[in-house]
Amino acid sequence: MPVRPHTGLMIDGFTLGDKLHTGGFATIWAVTHPDHSLPMVMKVPTILDGYDGPTIVGFEVEQMIMPRLSGPHVPQVIGIGGFEVMPYIVTEMIQGGSFLKTFQAAPLPLSDVIEISARMVAAVADLHRQHVIHLDLKPENFLQRTTGEMVLVDYGLSRHDQLPDLLAEEFTIPMGTFPFIAPEQYLRCRDDLRSDIFAIGAMLYALATGRNPWGTPETLRGVRKRLWRDPEPPRAIRPEIPEWLQEIILRALVVDPMQRYQTAAQMAFDLGHPQQVKLTARAHKVKRDGWLQVWDRWRVMRKIRRFAAPNSVAAQLASVPVIVVAVDLSPEGEKLAAILQRAVTRMLMIEPDARIACVNVIKTARIGIDQGTDDQGNNLHVMRLVQLRNWAESIDLPDHRLTYTVLEGANPAQAILDYATANHVDHILMGARDHSTARRYLGSVSAQVVAEAHCSVTVIRLPEEPLDALATGRVVAG
Amino acid sequence: MKFAILTDIHANREAFQAVLDDVKAHRADQIVLLGDLVGYGPDPEWCCDMAGQLLSKGALCVQGNHDAAAAGAPDEMRALARRAIEWTRTRLSETQRRFLADLPLTATVEDMLFVHASANDPGAWSYVTSDTRATPSFRATTARLIFCGHTHVPMLASADIGGVVREQAFRPDLAIPLLRSRRWLAVIGAVGQPRDGVPQAGWAMVDTTKNELNFRRTPYDTQRTADKMRAAGLPEELALRLLKGK
Incomplete structure (x- = not known):
């Protein structure tokens, strides 16, 4: 008999405390366990009555991937519950909280932008090293440890390079968060780590300028525009952004994944060596491309079904x-x-x-x-x-x-x-x-x-x- | 507990021996043979006797269509397979034929079902080649894990909570977690005659403690087996097939 989570519920030794958060697909609860003294949270998927395929599969993906991750940039998994009674994942509680508030305060001082983006990129690079592409990077999914490391959460759309992709055929539409989703992910590619680079680029853009590169589209048609429409150059919005930072942001946001940073480590390297970033036309760009150029791109892009196949995550990391x-x-x-x-x-x-x-x-x-x-x-x-x-x-x-x-x-x-x-x-x-x-x-x-x-x-x-x-x-x- | 699952050995002594060595190196606790010990290959006697020895030491073995045919059951085989089966019959002793005839069609251990072909009607020898063709197997049993062979091409499918069956891409030699929220069907590749373009012998290891499945490939001396087949006068196509793996 399925059980619904509520304060006071006891399951597998865990006792549920307060509900901390209600999301679209899950609720988060504070929990305690006599054998574990560290503060913990339990995530329980909100499964609609009847059959709720995508939510269930997304949660299965999390249950499959999360126990395989380790290190400071992921939450440590304490326990996992099956679907027979009540599906859940218990992890350590990340004390520093969500990064969303910081993000909402954008535009931030440039020194903060640089420092925060370096921490975000470090977390993503660590995830990629563990064969996982996140595919839903957004401010809510970055938590911060009190020691400074960013922690990535919510692996419901993620792809582990070495495990079956349960989500491969689950969705008929692209899944992700519209302001940050990469063009190839829009084309339903789920095995390119450079999609995460794009998402970081979009967040970096927002941290530096105070707005999303393509606004906040609410329809797939709106998302599709980024295949041919270039964003306003960050320096046009905020002139004190240095050219090298614009170069980094726009390079992460290139439509063709082959022309982007190929790894998060590469991007981290540039963020750490600003004087040595190679400046291209991107760095000097002061306004969006003219309509003729955009129209040319539209003619090519409207027909595109996918970009060149990416390497496996491991091969991708090893190649650069x-x-x-x-x-x-x-x-x-x-x-x-x-x-x-x-x-x-x-x-x-x-x-x-x-x-x-x-x-x-x-x-x-x-x-x-x-x-x-x-x-x-x-x-x-x-x-x-x-x-x-x-x-x-x-x-x-x-x-x-x-x-x-x-x-x-x-x-x-x-x-x-x-x-x-x-x-x-x-x-x-x-x-x-x-x-x-x-x-x-x-x-x-x-x-x-x-x-x-x-x-x-x-x-x-x-x-x-x-x-x-x-x-x-x-x-x-x- | 670790189960080594081998299927479609097809009288290929070199492949069988190489896999058994590999199984030993990987410390399996139990061996399960999913049938088709004979047919196609040049060493049916040796493979039968080896299977018999393994059984006496606790291994499990189910019957495949080639085993039933070699033991004398009527069959609906294609010309190539038929020629090899007729040759095989002349090689087997009465004891060996009886051994093959007496093999069960299915075996069950805990929540695992072992069968040669599709589980919905094991004696009908239906091929499980896709998620659609895996669906009847899921319907026919309540076992959480179903293992079969027969197609000589490894395949993995799972049925989710809603009963939707989908094929899952996988890579050999990497552990696949068999999530308990769904049921799984694995078609183990062939030891003795792979047909997925990889000539190495295919088998799989299931770790029930870790709840993980690992598809494995073991290299063996394909040239030697092919030479033996030619020497025995078996069809050339069958020898070539071993070298190419398809």
Whole structure:
């Protein structure tokens, strides 16, 4: 016999408290359980009498996907209830609450826009790494932890790349939230992670300008317009938006998924390196396209049924890796730096779309105020940057795919590791010091990076040469 | 508990052995054979005896149409299959024929039903090739999980709470959660003669504790089996089919 949720109901050890929220498809309740001390919420789908297919299937999808997710950007699942009695999902309660209020206060100060969008993109990148495309990103579905991380909720429309798609044939119309839904999702594609990039782009647009890029359409016809109509450039609405931010927003909102950011990690990278965002015509755009251009696009787009098939999520993420190259610019590191250069070039043959982030670490003293200048008064930071650019000169990559960063830290390995984590790096390439006295006393930077990195690490070493190799060679030759 | 489900072995010793090794490596608790131990392939005796050994160690086995035909039942087979069955009959001993004749049409363990073809009339050998054709099976039983073979092409379908049956796309070697809110039917591919374009032997593992299904493929020496078939004078098309997997 099906049970309806109400305050005081006990089910599988959970006791329902207050109803916290009533949504279109579900209600949210505060719950307690004698075995779990953390604050928890229970989501119960609102199933209409009789057969309510889409709501049920959407909830099944959540029950299937959520227990497979982990990390700070998803709510931890505590319990799941079947449909025999009362379907539910119990998760930890996210204390910071919904992001909707912040969103409604848009336009926000630009520093907030940048900071918030970086956190949103980080959450989405983490989800994609776990093979899940959200497909219903909107402000209500971002919660915030008190520690700052954004938490993604509501997986009722989501797609797990490695699991059957129960929703594939469930809907005859596109499903999503109209202001944020991507063009390909409108065309009923459910397996493109770039649809989430589009949704973030639309939210970023709104955070920066105070309005949605295509307003708030209420019909599918209204949604369809975004296939050919370009949004007002953000800088036309709010001139103090920097060109680089307009570039990022509009690149996320390109109609053809192939021309968008290919991964959330890529987008996060640009948000983290504003000076190095490659500005295109998008950045300088001051008004919407003229009617002739729009009409041309309409003629093509009105017939389009789908865009080029996307890769699997895993393949998509792997095809555009972010590779960090940690370069040692000290005199002792010279030989190694040359070999490292060749290793990068070789790696680019295998990964032609990779993005290379060159980093160098200035080791700072543990205690006291660090010297930003050397004895001659030169700014160390700038000097290193110049050296780094010089080192990378022979790497044949367009500027926007090559970045330079000088890090500072008492522990160089930790500085590299932190940078890699913050930038969703896929691979670290670095040299290992040879068996020198320095290494014996300082410890090996590469060893610590290899041991603690969350991504692949390739360590390059100088071939070992016996001290008298040349002399021996001469003897043999003679 | 982990159930390894194998079907349509079709007298292919190399494939059968390779899968059994793989099953062992994956630590299955129980083996279930969904029929068609013989027919098409060059080693019907060995496959019968191996099935017999597995049964004596607790495995389950149901009968397929080729097993019934090899044991002497009247059949409605196509020319190729008929030629192979006639050859098979000459190879089997009386004991082996009786073993095949005595196999049951279905087996049940907990909420799982095992059957060779469509569950609504197991002896009619209907093919389950789509969600529409899976519907009668769901109607015929209350089992939550139905496993069958016969088509040599893996397929997965589920019936939701409203009884709507839909086919579900899946990828091999990835665990599929068998949501308890719906019922599931899996057509396990063939061990001994795959027809989905992948020559590797197909089978599946069900983990009832985790409630997950995993379609698996195991490579084996297809060339060796094909050579044996040619040497035995079996039709060339059947040998080629193994190499291409279709």
